[in-house]
Amino acid sequence: MKIPKRRIATCFLLVVILICTLVTYKIVKWKAYIWLPDYVAHVVHDGKQKTVRPTHIMFLFVDHYEPGTGNKGSDRNRLWLTKYVAMADGHRDSYGRKPRHTWFYAYEHGNPQVMTELSEAVRRGYGEIELHWHHGHDTNESFPMKLEQALDWFNSFGALISIAPGNPVGFGFVHGNWGLDDSRGEKYCGIRRELDILRRAGCYADFTFPSFGWESQPSKTNSIYYAWDDDDPKSYDRGEDASLGRSQDGAFMIFEGPLSLRLSRQLFEYGAIDNDDVATKSRVDSWIRTGIGVKGRPEWVFVKIYTHGIQNEDVVLGHQTDDMYSYLEERYGRGDYRLHYVTAREAFNIVRAAEEGLSGDPDLYRNYIIKEPVNRFATCDGSARL
DSSP, X not given: OXXXXXHHHHHHHHHHHHHHHHHHHHHHHTTGGGTHHHHXXXXXXXXXXXXXXXXXXXXXXXXXXXOOSHHHHHHHHHHHHHHXXXXXXXXXXXXXXXXXXXXXXXXXXXXXXXXXXXXXXXXXXXXXXXXXXXXXXOOTTTHHXXXXXXXXXXXXXXXXXXXXXXOOBOEEEEEGGGOGGGTTOGGGOOOTTHHHHHHHHTEEEEXXXXXXXXXXXXXXXXXXXXXXXXXXXXXXXXXXXXXXXXXXXXXXXXXXXXXXXXXXXXXXXXXXXXXXXXXXXXXXXXXXXXXXXXXXXXXXXEEXXXXXXXXXXXXXXXXXXXXXXXHHHHHHSSTTEEEEEEOHHHHHHHHHHHHTTOOXXXXXXXXXXXXXXXXXXXXXXXXXXX
């Protein structure tokens, strides 16, 4: 039986309409219309870029780390660290370094035992601690004092404070509930000058984004850029790219991870490792193809992925992530590539080195601006003061 051509054409048109409707639904549902225009512009522009070899891959794993309070939180953290150390010991980057986790520890949990044991992991070279904070109903006037108290607590464990002369405070930040700079309203923040307040307190960069699916997602994507604060919410929505030979004094660095389209059921790639979206070879390749870095230094590529390590423990500490590290080392740790496992602080330092015109091997610049934290050299129990 021969099917009429008109019927075939009609069926084809219906399929196309169905696919377009589904894609449109997902774009609206996940608020992808916020960032898609900038993403498309990136794809068009980056397609004209020349490939430079060797390419250095700075791999940064940001963890919104929330083990909990009391003995239960301490037990979860201790078990998590035991499993992580066992996995990390089996891997090395091109320079012989183990994976270097960055625990953005949730300040509101305030668990001294957790901080003591995390600091010991820092001392042993498994990563570094930074500031994660869920807060709301704050103001420009109330927040600076609360932030000072938070930093004092972290500093007492040797975290967020540098070994450099004078022990200056320096920290990276991840805002809880994706609410940076009042982008989701008073319930999740309330502060209209949060970027300036953080910067003056010693924050060197924000590592919150992407915040896929939320209104807080910047329209500027796949970038390391500088934002200037104002009295409106979401001041970071736009900014100036980190670029070779350009200084952005008075601005606040926003350090983004990959955000893109992909041919899968999820349709979107947003650099998260969780129970519903494990690391795969194709995802790793897509993160690196995104090419996030400093304009004018294309051979230095920064890959920032994130997780909620406690909530997604089975995946983050399971064979999928173990396999991810193995693939990174086999595919991007030799030949035309050099793999660098870095912390948030080290990634920031390498960005600043690139901005100031330094080139060659980025491994030389891990401690370029912000020196190593005190707890890299001494384990503190919370009672110490420098």
